[in-house]
Amino acid sequence: DAKTTQPPSMDCAEGRAANLPCNHSTISGNEYVYWYRQIHSQGPQYIIHGLKNNETNEMASLIITEDRKSSTLILPHATLRDTAVYYCIVRGGLSGNTPLVFGKGTRLSVIA
């Protein structure tokens, strides 16, 4: 079972920041937080991951709370092409090749 809790759906206006929350209150010290998204029926796309520090790349920013029990994925300027299902996944670090356990994710709709 997925170890994360996400809202089932969110809307965001085009050009605004999309903030997607995720709760992972049972996360272990060596577990990473990963974010993927699936646009329509395409293969999941890796977005970002982190352990305890905030992370930023060309796609998004990941903010992890100090107690690591929750995190937020931020898409700074959402476009229509960001409409997708976003998955927050907790995954072991020491055995870093463990499979991904997908929950139901958050369906983000970016509205013009």
Place this chain on the structure above:
Amino acid sequence: NAGVMQNPRHLVRRRGQEARLRCSPMKGHSHVYWYRQLPEEGLKFMVYLQKENIIDESGMPKERFSAEFPKEGPSILRIQQVVRGDSAAYFCASSPGVEGNEQFFGPGTRLTVL
């Protein structure tokens, strides 16, 4: 650098036939994962392989399904005697095997069983 490749992209089989799905990982990646997505459902892990070895097959149905990743060539997911319930999208992902490293997914194979 080519991404993960899967073929065929679409496969139609009649009940009782065999389905063979192929996955070529990204260059330099030696770890392959197979996931299945049933219609209107989330992705479920099936099997994790390294070259010539099955590491974790806890998500594979016990019968009719098998997977391999030979020393040379793509990884193969084989479904024997397909049934309508096997209709789904099958995704392959690869990773280089470094701790904490991300998996990169292919475009998937959509299997339809008539």
